[in-house]
Amino acid sequence: MIRAELTQAETLFEHLQVQNRQPRHVGRLVSHDAGMLEVTGFRRPIGSGARVLASDGSVCRAEVVGFRGERTLLVPLDADAPLENGIRVEPDSQANMVQVGEGLIGRVIDAMGQPLDRKGPIIAGGVWPLNGVKGNVLDRGRVTEPFDLGVRAVNALLTAGRGQRIAIIAGSGVGKSVLMGQMIAGAEADIVVTGLIGERGREVSDFLETKLKHAMHKSIVVAVPADHPPVLRLRAAARATAIAEYFRARGKKVLLLIDSLTRCAHAQREIGLALGEPPAMKGYPPSALALIPRLVERAGVDARTGGSITALYTVLADGDDTDDPIVDAARAIVDGHFVLSRSLSEQAIFPAIDIGKSLSRVMADVVPDEHRQAAAAYRRLWAAYEENRDLILMGAYRPGNDPVIDEAVQRRQEILNFIRQDQKSRIDLDTSANALIAEFGA
Numbered sequence: 292m293i294r295a296e297l298t299q300a301e302t303l304f305e306h307l308q309v310q311n312r313q314p315r316h317v318g319r320l321v322s323h324d325a326g327m328l329e330v331t332g333f334r335r336p337i338g339s340g341a342r343v344l345a346s347d348g349s350v351c352r353a354e355v356v357g358f359r360g361e362r363t364l365l366v367p368l369d370a371d372a373p374l375e376n377g378i379r380v381e382p383d384s385q386a387n388m389v390q391v392g393e394g395l396i397g398r399v400i401d402a403m404g405q406p407l408d409r410k411g412p413i414i415a416g417g418v419w420p421l422n423g424v425k426g427n428v429l430d431r432g433r434v435t436e437p438f439d440l441g442v443r444a445v446n447a448l449l450t451a452g453r454g455q456r457i458a459i460i461a462g463s464g465v466g467k468s469v470l471m472g473q474m475i476a477g478a479e480a481d482i483v484v485t486g487l488i489g490e491r492g493r494e495v496s497d498f499l500e501t502k503l504k505h506a507m508h509k510s511i512v513v514a515v516p517a518d519h520p521p522v523l524r525l526r527a528a529a530r531a532t533a534i535a536e537y538f539r540a541r542g543k544k545v546l547l548l549i550d551s552l553t554r555c556a557h558a559q560r561e562i563g564l565a566l567g568e569p570p571a572m573k574g575y576p577p578s579a580l581a582l583i584p585r586l587v588e589r590a591g592v593d594a595r596t597g598g599s600i601t602a603l604y605t606v607l608a609d610g611d612d613t614d615d616p617i618v619d620a621a622r623a624i625v626d627g628h629f630v631l632s633r634s635l636s637e638q639a640i641f642p643a644i645d646i647g648k649s650l651s652r653v654m655a656d657v658v659p660d661e662h663r664q665a666a667a668a669y670r671r672l673w674a675a676y677e678e679n680r681d682l683i684l685m686g687a688y689r690p691g692n693d694p695v696i697d698e699a700v701q702r703r704q705e706i707l708n709f710i711r712q713d714q715k716s717r718i719d720l721d722t723s724a725n726a727l728i729a730e731f732g733a
């Protein structure tokens with residue numbers, strides 16, 4: 292009891308910064324240029340928080356993003372703060388701590404942790420560092436158990452593992468959000484944390500109403516629409532990840548969804564370019580690409596608590612642009628990628644997962660041999676059709692030349708029907724695997 296009170300008291304004092312014996316740094320705002328604030332007399336490390344006190348009494352929060360000689364560069368976190376020359380800038384020690392706890396479940400918050408759902412204040416209870424706790428790499432457990440995502444094509448052909456990180460790569464409007472909703476409803480997770488980053492404002496309420504409705508009792512949503520400053524978009528992704536980490540540390544099976552990782556990288560690109568970083572890869576400065584592993588590496592299994600974060604990141608790839616640097620950077624770091632194909636969605640085959648281009652790198656570790664062999668047989672048929680598609684469609688392929696192609700042609704509809712699933716239905720792992728073995732097993 293006393294311990295709890297002590298901790299509470301410490302939290303209060305921390306806010307007052309009494310244990311910080313150094314003099315308090317109070318800076319002055321001297322320049323505001325392209326969304327970048329320059330402050331003198333404010334020596335704080337990159338990433339730390341600040342409060343800019345306007346003369347009308349309002350407070351604008353800001354974050355240190357760099358420095359130039361004696362001047363510290365900050366970006367404001369509040370979009371339309373009344374900034375003037377010479378106003379005070381103070382450190383904000385709480386800026387990099389995220390409110391976490393059971394009180395968040397069922398709630399929708401913004402990048403700063405403020406409720407958006409008009410359900411009153413949030414009593415969270417705990418705090419967690421925004422950018423996570425640096426741990427020993429060996430605390431990261433292996434992915435050894437399957438994770439049911441409730442979608443037949445995924446469960447059977449791209450089986451996910453508990454603690455796996457997956458990229459969903461697709462162009463716009465081919466069904467990413469619907470698939471994510473289906474997985475949220477179908478996943479066997481204790482807690483689902485969703486970061487809606489850079490979506491159109493209308494889509495946020497649509498997502499809550501249609502995709503999250505039946506999972507809200509175990510969900511937490513962090514939402515930042517596209518019209519918010521880039522730092523807020525980055526913070527929202529970091530906050531969603533921090534909340535997921537908190538629950539993982541309590542031994543929970545967490546499902547984390549970030550929609551979209553591309554828009555996070557775009558936010559970092561805006562900041563990087565404003566700081567004068569060179570655009571190295573197709574307009575992306577190095578920091579934008581470095582952001583991806585930094586975020587993705589925070590998900591996974593925690594070997595100490597047995598908790599896990601299974602994470603899904605959507606990545607935009609327009610016009611089948613597979614050499615987009617964000618797609619490359621994401622694909623290189625995740626443990627699996629699902630590619631959604633426009634041609635399947637145009638044929639009204641949903642979820643439009645292109646099995647041939649998709650891969651779950653942990654599948655072999657988490658499914659029995661019989662299942663793995665049936666999946667390999669399915670893939671062989673899929674690839675045989677795709678590789679000879681033009682010949683087959685032109686009628687240039689003569690049946691009898693190759694038994695695998697013959698079978699692929701004959702069973703084409705069966706193969707496509709196996710992916711097809713109504714967006715409202717859930718098909719669990721065992722049912723999916725058994726169906727696959729029954730149809731395509733040896």
Ligand SMILES: Nc1ncnc2c1ncn2[C@@H]1O[C@H](COP(=O)(O)OP(=O)(O)OP(=O)(O)O)[C@@H](O)[C@H]1O
Pocket residue numbers: 461462463464465466467468469470641642712713714
């Ligand atoms: N499983 C499904 N069953 C039927 N229709 C679907 C399914 N999935 C997607 N669709 C159709 O595709 C449309 C676009 O889907 P969705 O909004 O999920 O795409 P998106 O990739 O998230 O798009 P954006 O890039 O705009 O975010 C839906 O409005 C719906 O008509």
Ligand SMILES: [Mg+2]
Pocket residue numbers: 467468469
């Ligand atoms: Mg979408």
